[in-house]
Amino acid sequence: MNDRQLERALPGEIRSRQQERLRAHLTYACANSSFYRRRFQDAGLDPDILTLEGLSKLPFTSKEEVENNLSEFQAAGANDIADLCLTSGTTGAPLALPQSRQDLERLAYNEEMGFRTAGVGEKDRVLIAAAIDRCFMAGLAYFLGVQKLGATALRGGSSSLSNLQDMVLRQHPTAMVGVPSLLLALGRKMKAEGIEPSTTSVERLVCIGEPVRQADLSSSRLGATLEALWRVPIFGTYASTEMATAFTECEKGQGGHLRPELIVLELVDEAGRSVPDGELGEVVVTPLGVTGLPLIRFRTGDLARLHTSPCDCGRNTPRLGPVEGRLNQRLKVRGTTLYPPAIALALQQIDGVQGHYVEVRNGFDLSDEVRVFVGTTDPFLTPERLTEAIAGVTRVSLPVELVSPEAVQRRIHQENCRKPVTFFDLRSSFPEDDHHAVESEEGNE
Numbered sequence: 120m121n122d123r124q125l126e127r128a129l130p131g132e133i134r135s136r137q138q139e140r141l142r143a144h145l146t147y148a149c150a151n152s153s154f155y156r157r158r159f160q161d162a163g164l165d166p167d168i169l170t171l172e173g174l175s176k177l178p179f180t181s182k183e184e185v186e187n188n189l190s191e192f193q194a195a196g197a198n199d200i201a202d203l204c205l206t207s208g209t210t211g212a213p214l215a216l217p218q219s220r221q222d223l224e225r226l227a228y229n230e231e232m233g234f235r236t237a238g239v240g241e242k243d244r245v246l247i248a249a250a251i252d253r254c255f256m257a258g259l260a261y262f263l264g265v266q267k268l269g270a271t272a273l274r275g276g277s278s279s280l281s282n283l284q285d286m287v288l289r290q291h292p293t294a295m296v297g298v299p300s301l302l303l304a305l306g307r308k309m310k311a312e313g314i315e316p317s318t319t320s321v322e323r324l325v326c327i328g329e330p331v332r333q334a335d336l337s338s339s340r341l342g343a344t345l346e347a348l349w350r351v352p353i354f355g356t357y358a359s360t361e362m363a364t365a366f367t368e369c370e371k372g373q374g375g376h377l378r379p380e381l382i383v384l385e386l387v388d389e390a391g392r393s394v395p396d397g398e399l400g401e402v403v404v405t406p407l408g409v410t411g412l413p414l415i416r417f418r419t420g421d422l423a424r425l426h427t428s429p430c431d432c433g434r435n436t437p438r439l440g441p442v443e444g445r446l447n448q449r450l451k452v453r454g455t456t457l458y459p460p461a462i463a464l465a466l467q468q469i470d471g472v473q474g475h476y477v478e479v480r481n482g483f484d485l486s487d488e489v490r491v492f493v494g495t496t497d498p499f500l501t502p503e504r505l506t507e508a509i510a511g512v513t514r515v516s517l518p519v520e521l522v523s524p525e526a527v528q529r530r531i532h533q534e535n536c537r538k539p540v541t542f543f544d545l546r547s548s549f550p551e552d553d554h555h556a557v558e559s560e561e562g563n564e
């Protein structure tokens with residue numbers, strides 16, 4: 120059985136293939152990355168005999184460790200590096216991850232299989248509404264994937280709705296891949312100009328960067344609105360530059376399928392113990408077969424749930440639900456823990472809401488002071504109603520301030536950011552520094 124069919128193999132075979140790949144990956148990392156050589160030595164472990172079950176004997180790898188020891192992580196020689204992909208560092212400075220020639224091959228295979236899972240095949244014309252320049256991985260990965268698939272790529276980019284609209288109308292793509300809020304804005308623009316999106320050649324939307332589902336895997340308001348506007352099936356995905364692997368939904372739309380030949384996934388609690396299926400945990404990944412900058416047990420900071428019940432599509436691989444929050448965006452309000460995406464989900468349910476952002480500052484008694492700014496022009500929308508709607512989802516009453524939709528757009532679209540930023544963390548670990556943080560933030564505007 121080849122890798123392409125592995126997802127339909129029996130669980131035992133999937134596991135033994137994954138085990139084989141893991142061992143090869145660990146052996147390579149230990150032999151070629153000085154960071155991991157030291158790590159195996161310190162742990163007194165031999166990569167040749169480490170199993171999937173024994174992987175937890177190795178410590179996690181944090182984003183900070185990668186940031187501070189980039190050259191020690193790099194495993195491929197300079198001659199083998201074909202491309203650099205930028206990711207955002209923890210301090211805001213971008214981090215350039217070296218991609219070997221083999222990594223680009225792997226990336227192409229990964230995206231080919233992602234497209235196939237979403238029903239995209241060689242006959243398709245795929246409009247890629249994601250940036251390929253500025254060293255971003257997304258646009259490059261989708262372009263390579265379309266090539267490997269044998270389909271036709273239309274490199275639309277993500278910067279101009281008019282350009283994307285032209286491409287839809289003149290080049291007749293059958294599939295589009297992009298951030299769902301961008302695909303929504305495109306559909307709305309077309310509708311406003313008298314063009315019905317559902318009458319175009321587009322047959323499916325592959326959504327990247329933002330979840331289109333809720334924790335129970337039902338469509339989020341964003342997902343449902345997008346689907347209703349284009350009247351085509353939508354497919355959620357989850358991926359990141361560091362993991363260089365995508366979890367893509369099949370036609371059943373029940374979370375992104377894991378590719379066992381490309382990645383080992385763990386979901387862990389705060390103490391680093393694995394959480395039971397269906398429970399929220401931090402996504403920890405070991406992307407298999409990466410040679411430029413191999414990673415083992417990398418903590419993503421993303422929180423999601425794993426679903427292992429069989430999928431009706433016939434694949435025997437587990438599925439990852441939507442990202443429900445990020446660890447560094449955890450909010451603690453009067454004893455209750457919540458994450459900004461829950462606020463976004465609540466606001467999506469309400470007509471008249473045109474964008475929002477959240478600010479958090481240090482409050483009293485270890486409670487965070489959270490303020491939600493909502494853009495609207497609807498005279499009937501009151502802060503009280505919005506507070507109530509948010510409490511309906513999060514069980515916490517948060518103060519809401521109404522602002523103009525333009526003010527929201529100005530705040531959330533920042534230079535050098537790929538995605539709109541809707542969460543502003545003005546907390547400091549030292550409460551006495553708090554007003555400095557606030558002043559400098561306001562001084563920037």
Ligand SMILES: [Zn+2]
Pocket residue numbers: 369370371376430431432433434
């Ligand atoms: Zn499925």
